[in-house]
Amino acid sequence: MDASLIISNILNPPILFFFLGMTAVFVKSDLEIPAPVPKLLSLYLLLAIGFKGGVELIKSGITQEVLLTLLAAMLMACFVPIYTFFILKLRLDTYDAAAIAATYGSISAVTFITASAFLTQLGIPFDGYMVAALALMESPAIIVGLILVNLFTVDQGKPREIAWSEVLQEAFLNSSVFLLVGSLVIGVLTGERGWKVLEPFTQGLFYGVLTFFLLDMGLVAAQRIKDLQKTGFFLISFAILIPILNATIGLLIARFIAMSQGDALLFAVLCASASYIAVPAAMRMTVPEANPSLYVSTALAVTFPFNIIVGIPLYLYGINLLWR
Secondary structure (H helix, E strand, C coil): CCHHHHHHHHCCHHHHHHHHHHHHHHCCCCCCCCCHHHHHHHHHHHHHHHHHHHHHHHHHCCCHHHHHHHHHHHHHHHHHHHHHHHHHCCCCCHHHHHHHHHHHHCCCHHHHHHHHHHHHHHCCCCCCCHHHHHHHHHCHHHHHHHHHHHHHCEECCEECCCCHHHHHHHHHHCHHHHHHHHHHHHHHHHHHHHHHHHHHHHCCCHHHHHHHHHHHHHHHHHHHHHHHHHCHHHHHHHHHHHHHHHHHHHHHHHHHCCCCHHHHHHHHHHHHCCCCCHHHHHHHHHCCCCCHHHHHHHHHHHHHHHHHHHHHHHHHHHHHHHCC
């Protein structure tokens, strides 16, 4: 693997600010981001990426490649939590295994946005419809995770009862999914005219907001590292190896349906990432027996830093081999 890809990624300002946030925690600095600000930044990033994706989608149109990509995205979102559940069941109970499996079946929008910035820095083009794949992959894993809990546990001798109306609302109408899909639709409806109006906001501020958000993510990730003492070597290994395996499967699918290299990287990142916002919120509500320190710390303190620092360049290297 070309080490220059990793070095180039690490020397990207947003990544360096992620390290700065982690360093602040390690040296016990009093640096902190007030609670409402990270939420605002995440909403901005979702709005910007969704709107741009909608504009690009209307340019490219709904082609066979688009449909195949969206179908592959949904299949991976359902397949990953199923096979990872049985791996996790070797060492964990049903509740923790299902919660972690759902976490890794879903996606991290910030990892996707970081990969988009990486591609832009390298001048590698990618299509806006990948944002639709991002939106489609966030929710199915929650449903699959709860089905697995329902199948493999009993409550006082009866199948576990789940309030599916609440689950579906959390899965498909949570703030991140709703804003992302809504912004995508608005981008489709307004097209190039809308892009010219909002470009100073959605494009000009984008990298600055991403940098500030990753500073906060560095603070949070470093704070979560202490929770890894509870996970043991098994889950730490899982949090690194499973993303690599999922990305490899994603790249093979991307090669089979002839995605461009930029789209293939984004698809691999979607397959490899893990949710630390939407799925944990749903699991806390519906599977309170699961230990949040397990599924949050593995996704946020291990998989997220691994993907944005090493994973993205590693997956691009795999693309260079497969597309050669």
